[in-house]
Structures are given as structure tokens and as C-alpha cells.
Amino acid sequence: MLGDYMILLGKALRCCLVGPFRRKGPKLVHVIQQMDAIGVQSLGIVCLVVFFVGLVIAMQTANELLKMGTEMYVGRVVGLTMLRELGPLIATIVLGGRCGAAIAAEIGTMKVNEEVEALQIMGIDPVRFLVAPRVLAFTVMAPVLAVIADYVGILGGFILGICSLHLSGWQFITIMMSGLVVKDFVSGIIKSVVFGLLVGSIACYFGYQTEGGAEAVGRSTTMSVVTSIVMIIVADAVMTGIFVYIV
Amino acid sequence: MSNASQANESAASKDSPHIEVKNLVRAFDDRRVLDGISFKVKRGETLVILGGSGCGKSTLLRHIIGSLKPDSGEIWLMGKEITKMGDDEFSEVRKKFGMLFQGSALLNSITVGENVSLPLQEHTTLSPDIVEIMVKMKTSMVGLSGFENLMPSQISGGMKKRVALARAIAMDPEMLFCDEPTAGLDPVMTAVVDVLINDLCKKLGMTAVVVTHDMASVYRIADHIVMLHKGKVIFEGTSDQIKASKDPIVVQFINGEADGPISFKQTGDDYLKTLLGE
Incomplete structure (x- = not known):
């Protein structure tokens, strides 16, 4: 299973990185279509989720900070949490649930309906036609959504700080910025790139491995979502360890 | 190269078979699905591969189009042996044939x-x-x-x-492969698709290989028929020859009779044994 996944991932990466120089890369129009489906159309749900996550973190921490009279630091907590962890994490988990499942089901159905075999018979490489545009779109759009998620999550905390804790906007932003360094932002972006690559490739892998009928498509979809979420969390733990203790 | 030798080579290539299958063997586990299949198809000819469900005809077609690799034997398309070709080389051959799938296999998106x-x-x-x-x-x-x-x-x-x-x-394309092109269609639409396959092959000069078990279609489109039974070729000839065949398996099949040497009465255990090749 892992071997097949690595082979598919290798083929997709070669197609994206080397293919364009040999006229064997994914077509730009296919990549843009996927970027729209994966990134643009997920923007609303990602923003909705991270806004409330930011609001909840602010409420939980403000409650404790108030006891110590340090509620003005709520912005710093929300900023650090969103940039380092929750912005990239929540954005890609939502992507995995929304788009990863859809892609696993789409490719799985195509496999069951002999559409993938038809592409091969027509001399069209299914990795180039189906897998590479989707993996590339996930890898590009995940960091874009993560950056937007960072800002929207902080906005949730900002609104709580202004309305409930009676902080001034300037105070919230200044204290938040004083606790942030470039590494916090960059580490979040690097994480989101890896998460995007994982979600895209895992969704395509499970779709591509589908054999049988409707039941197999359902199984592939479930496996895609579950594996994506588990792998995102594992990758997050590994990368957090690297950023905290090594880099 | 002289004009005379060019003409000789051209004549030879016209006479040589467009598709040739030589002693093809393929087994899944211990069960031989294709057991020494051999036949030739001339350029511009329509070959129908005939046989009951599970006799290996779709598996044979998948070998000819390169989706499956045989255990032994050779497949020659347009004078090239394809079973040992690499993916890049075979992708050039693939561009020269078209395939019509049983379920159409159109991209639904x-x-x-x-x-x-x-x-x-x-x-x-x-x-x-x-x-x-x-x-x-x-x-x-x-x-x-x-x-x-x-x-x-x-x-x-x-x-x-x-x-x-x-x-x-x-x-x-130079060649057209069809896997049960009329499966699931009403008789009128079946005739329409048959006539289309015939007309297109003549107009475009294509060699066609059609897998079917619909006898009405076979008589309409076949120039040449190969019938499979239990992975072996049990008949090869024209429509007239198959109608005149005395082989009880062929007679039962073309007349669509329930009783005969092709038995459909088997227990679940027998079916499992057949599947597992025991």
C-alpha cells in the first residue's frame, strides 16, 4: 500500500516538476479548474470554521487571563496559535473533508466506470490528466487558504477582544505583533504546503486504487478522509518538533 | 531502396496480417483463461470474437489492446510485437487504434x-x-x-x-476494438450500432475486432469469426461456415439452446471450484 502510494506520488511530482520541460506536464487549464474547485470554492467554509475557532480560543484563554489580570495578552495567544498551528491545520482538514473526499469519489467512480482505462487506451496518461493537476492544485491552494485562515482566525479573537474584553484595536494588534516572529508565519506556510501535498496525493491514491462498484467508491472516500486527517496530524507533530527543537 | 523493392515491401505488408495472435496463454492463479489462442486478422477485415460469458473473450481483447500481459505467446499489431514493448513505445501504437468499451466509458464531467x-x-x-x-x-x-x-x-x-x-x-485509427458494443441496447439500436461499425470500418479502412455474444450482430458485421470455449479456440471461419458447423458446442451457442454440452447448471461449490481453478 505504502509502496503504491509512493510510486503514484513520485509519478505525480515528476509530472509536475519535470513534465513541463518535456511537454508532459499537467495542462494549465486543468490545474486552474482544480485550483478553483479546491481553493476558491472552499474559501467560505474555511473562513467560517477558522473564524469560530479563533473566537473560541480567545474566549477560553481570556477566561484564564482575566483571573491574572493579563487579558490584554489574548491577541498574542490567538495570533501565535493561528499562525503556527490552527490556521494551516484547520484549513487543510476542511480541504481534506470537502475536496479530498470529492476527488477520491470522482476518481474512484471513473475507475469503476472504465473511464480511467479509456484514458490509458487513448494514450492519455491518467497521472498527467487526473492526478497531477489535483495534487498541484492542493499544494498551491493549501498555503493560500492557510494565510487567509490565519487572518480570519485572528479576526475572531480580535472581535472578542474589542467587544468582550474592551481592548482597543491598536492595543490588541500591538501586543499580538510583539509576540510574533517571521518564523511563526513561515513555519505555518511550510506546514500547509506539506499538508496540501498529503491531502491531494492521498485522495488521488485512494480514488485510483478503487476496484469494484459503488461500495468500493464509498470505502475509498472514507479511507481518503480518515487517512488524510491522521497523516496531517502526524506530519504536524513531526514538523512542530523540527521547528521547535531543531530549526 | 529501389522502387521495385519498395513495391515488394508494400505488397508484403498488405498481405501480412494486421493483427496476429500466436499461442497466447494467460492463467489467473492455476486457471488457464486463455489456453494457446492463435489467429490472424487481415487489414480491413472485421473479426468477431464469440463465446459465452466467462469464456475469456474480454480477457483476450484486453491482451490485444495491451491492458494485460500474457504469460506466454505473442501479439503482433501492424507488424510489431507488443507484449514486450515498454510503455513509451506502446503509447505510440495506442494512438493508432480506437476502443469502444462495453459501458461506453465516456468522461461524465x-x-x-x-x-x-x-x-x-x-x-x-x-x-x-x-x-x-x-x-x-x-x-x-x-x-x-x-x-x-x-x-x-x-x-x-x-x-x-x-x-x-x-x-x-x-x-x-487503423484499428478499432469493440467490447460488446451492443450490450444492453434494444434491437433497433443494436442494428444501428452494427451498421455504423460496418460503415465506418469500410469508409476509414479500419481493421476491427469485435467481442460479442449477440448472434444477430455477428451475422451483420463479421468477415471472420473466432469462437472461444473454456479458453480455447473451438471454431474459426466465416458466418456461413459457423451456420454449417456440426460441433455441438457451436450449434448450441448459435441457436441459443438451454440444453447441450455448455452446461449452466452448477452448484455454488462447483462455481467456486471453477473460479479457484480446482
Whole structure:
């Protein structure tokens, strides 16, 4: 299973990185279509989720900070949490649930309906036609959504700080910025790139491995979502360890 | 090379079979699904591979189109042995044949016109205008002018088969392979698809291999028939010859009789043993 996944991932990466120089890369129009489906159309749900996550973190921490009279630091907590962890994490988990499942089901159905075999018979490489545009779109759009998620999550905390804790906007932003360094932002972006690559490739892998009928498509979809979420969390733990203790 | 030797080579290539299968063997576990299959198909000829369900005819077709690799034997397409070819070399051969799948296998996320234009867009550098003209030409050849902007989900099963046929001939292939092209169609639509396959093969000079078990279709389209039973060729000849055959298996099959040497009465255990090759 892992071997097949690595082979598919290798083929997709070669197609994206080397293919364009040999006229064997994914077509730009296919990549843009996927970027729209994966990134643009997920923007609303990602923003909705991270806004409330930011609001909840602010409420939980403000409650404790108030006891110590340090509620003005709520912005710093929300900023650090969103940039380092929750912005990239929540954005890609939502992507995995929304788009990863859809892609696993789409490719799985195509496999069951002999559409993938038809592409091969027509001399069209299914990795180039189906897998590479989707993996590339996930890898590009995940960091874009993560950056937007960072800002929207902080906005949730900002609104709580202004309305409930009676902080001034300037105070919230200044204290938040004083606790942030470039590494916090960059580490979040690097994480989101890896998460995007994982979600895209895992969704395509499970779709591509589908054999049988409707039941197999359902199984592939479930496996895609579950594996994506588990792998995102594992990758997050590994990368957090690297950023905290090594880099 | 002299003109005379060029002419000799050309004559030889015309006489040599367009498709040749030599002693093809393929087993799944211990069960031989194809057991020493051999036949030849001349250029421009329509071969029908005939046989009951599970006799190995679709497996044979999948070997000919390169989707499966045999355990032993050779498959020659257009004078080239394909079983030992690498992917890159075989992808060039693939561009010279079209395939019509049993379930049509149209891409459901794109329109009828985009389905037909797909091979042209992927394998040629033709401008969009020329591709559009070619798509209109191909769809009109299968009687579906004006359907280009519909989605596959908006057309009937018979229309899907015709769109799949238009896609299969989009690149003007030398060979056409059809896997049960009339399965699930009513008798009128079956005749329409048969006539289309016949006409297109004649107009475009294609060699065709058609897998079917529909005898009406066989008599309409076959120049040459190969019948399989339990992985072996049990009959090879023309429509007239198969009608005159005295082989009880052939007679039972072409007359569609329930009683005869082809037994459909088996227990679940027997079926399992057959599947497991015991």
C-alpha cells in the first residue's frame, strides 16, 4: 500500500516538476479548474470554521487571563496559535473533508466506470490528466487558504477582544505583533504546503486504487478522509518538533 | 531502396496480417483463461470474437489492446510485437487504434463534444477551430450532429455508444476494438450500432475486432469469426461456415439452446471450484 502510494506520488511530482520541460506536464487549464474547485470554492467554509475557532480560543484563554489580570495578552495567544498551528491545520482538514473526499469519489467512480482505462487506451496518461493537476492544485491552494485562515482566525479573537474584553484595536494588534516572529508565519506556510501535498496525493491514491462498484467508491472516500486527517496530524507533530527543537 | 523493392515491401505488408495472435496463454492463479489462442486478422477485415460469458473473450481483447500481459505467446499489431514493448513505445501504437468499451466509458464531467475532442487535444497540435470542425465531422458520422454541448448524463445508452464510437475514431485509427458494443441496447439500436461499425470500418479502412455474444450482430458485421470455449479456440471461419458447423458446442451457442454440452447448471461449490481453478 505504502509502496503504491509512493510510486503514484513520485509519478505525480515528476509530472509536475519535470513534465513541463518535456511537454508532459499537467495542462494549465486543468490545474486552474482544480485550483478553483479546491481553493476558491472552499474559501467560505474555511473562513467560517477558522473564524469560530479563533473566537473560541480567545474566549477560553481570556477566561484564564482575566483571573491574572493579563487579558490584554489574548491577541498574542490567538495570533501565535493561528499562525503556527490552527490556521494551516484547520484549513487543510476542511480541504481534506470537502475536496479530498470529492476527488477520491470522482476518481474512484471513473475507475469503476472504465473511464480511467479509456484514458490509458487513448494514450492519455491518467497521472498527467487526473492526478497531477489535483495534487498541484492542493499544494498551491493549501498555503493560500492557510494565510487567509490565519487572518480570519485572528479576526475572531480580535472581535472578542474589542467587544468582550474592551481592548482597543491598536492595543490588541500591538501586543499580538510583539509576540510574533517571521518564523511563526513561515513555519505555518511550510506546514500547509506539506499538508496540501498529503491531502491531494492521498485522495488521488485512494480514488485510483478503487476496484469494484459503488461500495468500493464509498470505502475509498472514507479511507481518503480518515487517512488524510491522521497523516496531517502526524506530519504536524513531526514538523512542530523540527521547528521547535531543531530549526 | 529501389522502387521495385519498395513495391515488394508494400505488397508484403498488405498481405501480412494486421493483427496476429500466436499461442497466447494467460492463467489467473492455476486457471488457464486463455489456453494457446492463435489467429490472424487481415487489414480491413472485421473479426468477431464469440463465446459465452466467462469464456475469456474480454480477457483476450484486453491482451490485444495491451491492458494485460500474457504469460506466454505473442501479439503482433501492424507488424510489431507488443507484449514486450515498454510503455513509451506502446503509447505510440495506442494512438493508432480506437476502443469502444462495453459501458461506453465516456468522461461524465465533460460534454459530448469535449469527449470526442479529447484524443485530438491530447495528441495533436491542431487549433481549436480545426478540432471543433473535426468533432462536428465525427459526431455527424455517427448521426449525432448538434449533440456536442450535452453532457453524457443527458443522452441515452445508445447515443452514448455512438459518442464513444465517434471518440474511438477521432484520430482516424487503423484499428478499432469493440467490447460488446451492443450490450444492453434494444434491437433497433443494436442494428444501428452494427451498421455504423460496418460503415465506418469500410469508409476509414479500419481493421476491427469485435467481442460479442449477440448472434444477430455477428451475422451483420463479421468477415471472420473466432469462437472461444473454456479458453480455447473451438471454431474459426466465416458466418456461413459457423451456420454449417456440426460441433455441438457451436450449434448450441448459435441457436441459443438451454440444453447441450455448455452446461449452466452448477452448484455454488462447483462455481467456486471453477473460479479457484480446482
